[in-house]
Amino acid sequence: MLKYIKRLTQNKFVRNVAIVATGTAGAQAIAMAFSPVITRIYSPDTFGAMGTFIAIFDIISPLAALSYPLAMVLPKHDSEAIGLAKISLWIALLTSIAITLALYFFKAPIIHTFNLQSIEPYILLLPITMFFSVLVAITGQWTIRKKLFNLKAKSTIIQSLIINMMKSGLGLISPSAIILIGTTSFGYLLQAGLTWAGIRIKNKKEPKKIQSNIRFKDLLRQYRDFAIFRSPQILLNSVGQSLPILMLANLFTPASVGFYVLARTVLFVPSNLIGASVAEVFYPKFVETLHQGKSGREILIKACASLAAVGCIPYLIIIAFGPWLFSLIFGDEWREAGEYSRWMSAWLFVVLTTRPIIAAIPALSLQGLFLVFEVIAVAIRIVAILLGYFWFDSALGAIMAFSLSNVIIYSALTALIISKA
Template sequence: MKRKMRRLTKKPFVRDVAVMASGTAAAQAVIMALSPLITRLYGPEAYGLMGVFTAIVSIVGPVAALTYPIAIVLPKRETDAWALLRLSLAVTVGMAVASAVVLLLFQTSIVQLFQLQDVASFLFLIPVVMLFAGLLQTAEQWLIRTKQFAITAKMTVVQAVIIQGSKVGVGFFYPFASVLIVLSALSKGVKALLLMLFAKPAEKQHHREPRSSIKSVAKRHWDFPAYRAPEVFINASSQSLPTLLLSGFFGPASAGFYAIGKSVLSLPVQLIGKSVGDVFYPRVSEAANNGENVTGLIRKATLSLAAVGVGPFGTVIIFGPWLFSFVFGADWVTAGEYARWMALWTFFGFINRPSVMALPVLSAQAFHLRFTIIMLITRIAALAAGYYIFASDLTAIACFGVSGAILNSGLIGITLQKSRHYDHEQSDGGNDE
């Protein structure tokens, strides 16, 4: 048994996941240690307003660079990767400027259309968040490509200390929603700056290679803005819907319950799921380039995540209300009821990380876009049924959670089917040669 453990820990994939997970674990420990104090300082309504703002930027932030940063990991040639990095930064600046222009021209109409009166004064932060988000995505993907996982892990901890510590420090003197919103807007910028400051310079192994143009890599990776960016935007919209709708239907406090529930349930997702995904992406890309069995990699990673996730998500399903009341205070017991149902779809979202990461490698981004559109429609229908038929926020969350679990499990099954087809084609191609 000890020999197996030694062999396992020596594997680069396991070692890299452990490095990423350790940094995320330390960051989440900081967040959880300070969260009981933060929730008592600010209260459900302030959390709800922050949740509404976070929901808005969670929709637009992921497409700040039109998902071009995700492509940085894929090219074999370093010059292509550098060109994608420059392209990502250029697109980020353009998108941030475009969002600022849109807000200047149509802010009043946007506020009225989406009922955003409670956070209208903070919408000017959206272009700033988009700029920070694009910079962070580009920096993260470059560090993933160059396998600087330790730097990412360390800076994740430093960011958590800075942002969460600021929430507590300022909250003692000024415990208002504006503090939470501004610090949330700055968080991605803080991490992006830290990554850029402490990243090791890339080795210049590509000096003999011809310089790749931004135009050529943009054309070669056209499927990212065409398919991946809309998919990411729609997926983010579907996940942010409960916050926006709960705030509109039942008030900011209800959105606050959802926000804290989602924050707690994201702990294992950030701790292990994202770490596995970040390391798995270059690994599955390498496997595809080398003709290895992709299906086996996806299946093994998915089952491993399922085994890890049963404990924490099962605990929330069984003891949610009591846990939230004990940790965050009696005012948050409803958040525990929400979390019970949210844990269903979060669990399947947790274990589908390998499938989602494999889809660009399988050239299945068009499928992912279609699937996400179906998910958005289904989730809107689920929330509408909970509100209009049952007039209950808890029932709306229950419908949302169950539908999310079914859809995410379906995504895993279809991805495995596509990977088997991909492996079969690769095998036939190899035999033909």
């Protein structure tokens, strides 16, 4: 057993995962430490405005650079990756300007149609935040490409510390929505700046001359499947993830939405902490395997199996003791969220295990197939929630049906991608 543990700790892949996970865990720990302070400074209405802003941002952000930054890991030569970064910046600039003009000239009808009165004074920050998020995506994908996982972890922790200090300090002066939204927007710029500074220092230590005559038009054509297929897929996925909140709010009570949001926030921690870390390290390794002309099936299965072995522990605990744990930690009024979490655990366990599957899709050039799959998945989720509503006539029944539909969806996706690998 000790020999196995020693071999595991010496494994480069495992060490890289641990580094990324440490950065994510550190950032989350800092945010959790500041939460009791921040929630006492800002009112629920202020948090609601920020939540609305982030929800709209999450839906429109896939359009920012048409997902071209995700392609930066794929080229064999750094010159092509740099070309993709420049393309991403130009697209982000154009889309940000276009959205700014649309919001400026059609602000009133947009606010009225989508009921966005709570963020009306800050709505022009959306395109600015979009552009900053592209900077994060570009610098982040470069660190993944160059396997600078230690740099990524450090910048994530430092950014979390600075932003939460700003929210607390500025909130004491003016506890308003503009502070929360403004610091959230600035957080993307800060993250990109910290990562870029680290990349520059790294490049000075290891100077390399990168020359290329490749044209932007060739790169746009070569990786056009990211714009044509991946961007709509991410957009559909964002809408799909918001479905329970939107439909629970319309079919049931606001309390049911609160139960769902709390349960999802807690249950996504293992997926964000472990799954995202594994996916970021797995992606360049998988691409390298394909570049060597080898089959990616074996490494894909191993990555999914490893996540399943690790993830089963926290989710089994929630399934067994969810209502009791939620009642103990959050109060008796949140016991219903624990009931939700029991059913949602099966869904989010499958989400965790499929992180490498999602990461492998661009490398396997299956963007079009994934888009079709996402369209079908959104339709299935809508039907599942409605069936749960009409069959059980309860919010818990709708969550049960939605969760089981996601188990089927992600299991089918896993089988499909492994067969194509």
